[in-house]
Amino acid sequence: MIKKLRLLLIIKLNKGVINMNNFKKIGLTALGTSLIASSAYAGALSVTGAASITFSGNDSGTGGNGWSMSDSVTFSGGGEMDNGWNVTVSYELDSSEHNATRQMDSRSVKIDTNGMGVITFGGHGGSSAMGAVDDVMPTAYGESFDILSATNEQSTATPFNAIGSAGDDNQFHYSSGDLVDGFSISASYVPANGTTEVESSVDFAVAYTGMEGLTIGLASGENNASGATNNTDNTTMYVKYAYGPVTVGIQESEIDSTAATNDDEFESMGITYQVSDDLTIGYTESSYNDGNLATDQENSNLSAAYTMGGMTLSVAMAEEKNRGGSTAAADDVKGYAINLAFAF
Numbered sequence: 001m002i003k004k005l006r007l008l009l010i011i012k013l014n015k016g017v018i019n020m021n022n023f024k025k026i027g028l029t030a031l032g033t034s035l036i037a038s039s040a041y042a043g044a045l046s047v048t049g050a051a052s053i054t055f056s057g058n059d060s061g062t063g064g065n066g067w068s069m070s071d072s073v074t075f076s077g078g079g080e081m082d083n084g085w086n087v088t089v090s091y092e093l094d095s096s097e098h099n100a101t102r103q104m105d106s107r108s109v110k111i112d113t114n115g116m117g118v119i120t121f122g123g124h125g126g127s128s129a130m131g132a133v134d135d136v137m138p139t140a141y142g143e144s145f146d147i148l149s150a151t152n153e154q155s156t157a158t159p160f161n162a163i164g165s166a167g168d169d170n171q172f173h174y175s176s177g178d179l180v181d182g183f184s185i186s187a188s189y190v191p192a193n194g195t196t197e198v199e200s201s202v203d204f205a206v207a208y209t210g211m212e213g214l215t216i217g218l219a220s221g222e223n224n225a226s227g228a229t230n231n232t233d234n235t236t237m238y239v240k241y242a243y244g245p246v247t248v249g250i251q252e253s254e255i256d257s258t259a260a261t262n263d264d265e266f267e268s269m270g271i272t273y274q275v276s277d278d279l280t281i282g283y284t285e286s287s288y289n290d291g292n293l294a295t296d297q298e299n300s301n302l303s304a305a306y307t308m309g310g311m312t313l314s315v316a317m318a319e320e321k322n323r324g325g326s327t328a329a330a331d332d333v334k335g336y337a338i339n340l341a342f343a344f
Contacts, residue, residue, distance in 0.1 A: 044077065044078060044079065045075070045076070045077040046075075046076050046077075047073065047074070047075055047076075048073075048074050048076070048343075048344065049071070049072060049073040049074065049343070049344050050071065050072055050341065050342065050343045050344075051069070051070070051071035051072075051341070051342045052069065052070050052071070052339055052340060052341040052342070053067070053068075053069050053339070053340045054067070054068045054069070054070075054337055054338065054339045054340075055067055055337070055338045056068070056147065056335065056336060056337035056338070057335060057336060058148060058333055058334060058335035058336075059333065059334045059335070060333050069095075070094075070095060071094075071095050072092055072093060072094040072095065072105065073092070073093045074090060074091070074092045074093075074106075075090065075091045075092075075093075076088055076089070076090040076091075077089055078110075084114050085111055085112060085113050085114055086111070086112040086114065087109065087110070087111050087112075088109075088110045088112070089108070089109050089110075090106065090107065090108050090110070091106075091107045092105045092106040092107065092125065093105070094106070105124065105125050106122070106124060106125025106126055107122070107123045107124055107125065108120050108121060108122040108123065108125070108126055109121045109123075117174055117175055117176040117177055118174070118175045118177065119172075119173070119174055120172070120173040120174075120175075121170075121171070121172055121173075122169075122170070122171045122172075122173065123169065123170060124169050126171060126173065128171065128173070128188040128190070128201075128203045128221065129173065129186040129187050129188040129203040129204055129205040129219060129221065130188075130203040130204075130205060130219040130220070130221040130234055130236065131203070132186075132205070133205060133217055133219050133236060133238065134236065134253070135251065135268060135286075136217070136238055136240065136249070136251065137238075137240075137249045137250075137251055137268050137269060137270030137284050138240065138247040138248065138249050138270040138271060138272040138282060138284070139270050139272065139282045139284045139301065139303060140272055140280045140281055140282035140303040140304050140305040140314065140316075141282070141303035141304070141305050141314035141315070141316050141337075141339065142301055142303055142314075142316050142318070142337070143268075143284065143286075143301070144268055144270075144284045144285055144286040144299040144300060144301050144318075145286065145288075145299040145301075145318075145320070146301070146318075147301055147316045147317075147318035147335050147336070147337045148299070148318050148320050148333060148335045169190075170190070170191060170193075171188055171189070171190050172188065172189045172190075172191075173186070173187070173188040173189075174186060174187050174188070178209075181210045182208050182209040182210025182211070183206065183207070183208055183210065184206070184207050184209075185204070185205065185206050185207075186204070186205045186206075187202070187203065187204050187205070188202070188203045188221075189201070189202050189203075190202075192224075199224035199231070200224065201221065201222050201223055201224045202221060202222060203219065203220070203221030203222070203234075204219065204220055204221060205217065205218070205219035205220075206218050206219075213241055213242040213243055214239075214240070214241050215238075215239070215240040215241075216238070216239050217236075217237070217238045217239075218235075218236070218237050219234075219235070219236050219237075220233070220234065220235045220236075221233075221234050222234065223255075231257070231258050232255045232256060232257045232258070233255075233256045234253070234254075234255050234256075235253065235254055235256075236251060236252070236253035236254075237251065237252055237253075238250065238251035238252075239251075245273055245274040245275070246271065246272070246273055246274075247271065247272045247274075248269075248270070248271045249269065249270050249271075250267075250268070250269045251267070251268050251269070252265075252266070252267050253265075253266045253267075254266070257291075263290075263291040264288070264289070264290045264291060265288070265289050265291075266286065266287075266288050267286060267287050267288075268284065268285065268286035268287075269284065269285060269286075270282060270283065270284035270285075271283055271284075278306055278307045278308065279304070279305070279306050279307075280304065280305050281303070281304045282302075282303050282304070282305075283300070283301070283302050283303075284300070284301050284303075285298070285299065285300040285301070286298070286299050286300075287299075289325070292325070293322075293324065293325025294325050295322045295325050295326075295327055296322065296325070297320065297321070297322050297323055297324065297325060298320070298321040298322060299318070299319070299320050299321075300318065300319050301316055301317070301318045301319075302316065302317045302318075303315065303316035303317075304316075310342060310343050310344060311340065311341065311342050311343075312339075312340075312341045312343075313338075313339070313340055314337075314338070314339040314340075314341070315336070315337070315338050315339075316336065316337045316339075317334070317335075317336050318334070318335045318336070318337075319332075319333070319334045319335075320332070320333045320334075320335075
């Protein structure tokens with residue numbers, strides 16, 4: 001373009017005629033075209049983050065220091081390809097994941113095919129198709145067993161931190177989005193690496209949201225991290241319904257293991273009530289048996305959350321009965337948590 005402008009100027013100079021108004025128009029048009037062409041290939045960069053401060057405790061006296069803090073920052077960049085698809089690369093810096101061998105938590109490359117679903121490759125972090133729905137019950141703050149885990153009173157009822165794929169490193173994930181009449185599907189694949197992932201694992205999930213307020217989901221998959229000696233087949237089903245300010249839900253899940261004594265069953269329910277645009281209260285409870293417990297372990301959590309712009313104040317009171325299947329009085333524990341979270 002510049003060469004053409006120079007040639008045009010020389011020709012006009014040779015003719016002894018220079019129309020400055022036309023020259024300005026030509027120059028501005030060339031500049032505008034150049035800027036438009038450049039912006040079409042420019043990628044967008046965004047930075048998001050969150051931080052929270054928590055004070056928690058329990059009545060067993062073994063909680064230690066009740067203060068804790070977590071924070072993370074995510075960098076995302078992307079742009080549109082020539083075929084109309086969009087690609088996004090994300091990196092997350094997470095203080096809880098920082099160690100000598102890894103400075104980043106989640107990192108992924110996501111390709112949106114613009115109508116045919118989203119394909120994601122997760123180098124680390126992220127959830128499998130099943131792991132994303134391990135516990136989707138409505139709550140104002142925390143799952144049924146989260147609060148006591150946060151007080152260093154480690155709940156036995158954390159089985160569905162393990163449900164889903166064997167791991168979250170080098171994972172392929174596909175999500176269809178809304179296919180037809182509210183139906184969507186997703187799938188994930190974790191290839192074997194011979195060490196932490198002895199065999200490859202595959203998960204599938206389907207969800208229906210075609211009726212106002214109603215969500216129905218089913219997910220099934222395998223976890224082959226331990227190899228043939230303790231492979232597991234995982235299944236979860238859930239229903240949620242929102243009517244006005246009230247949302248209720250119920251979920252049942254199980255892990256069927258090669259070793260019969262490791263068969264897990266987990267049931268949970270939850271209800272939330274949105275008092276206002278800023279205030280939500282909720283209650284959730286669950287029961288768990290890992291195949292070895294004489295008595296089901298039971299967890300419950302009563303919580304409330306109040307949002308003030310980019311800040312949310314949450315409080316929760318939790319109780320755990322029959323910890324580890326024991327009916328001893330010492331295995332009934334109560335705890336609490338107060339959390340102040342910031343997002344930007």
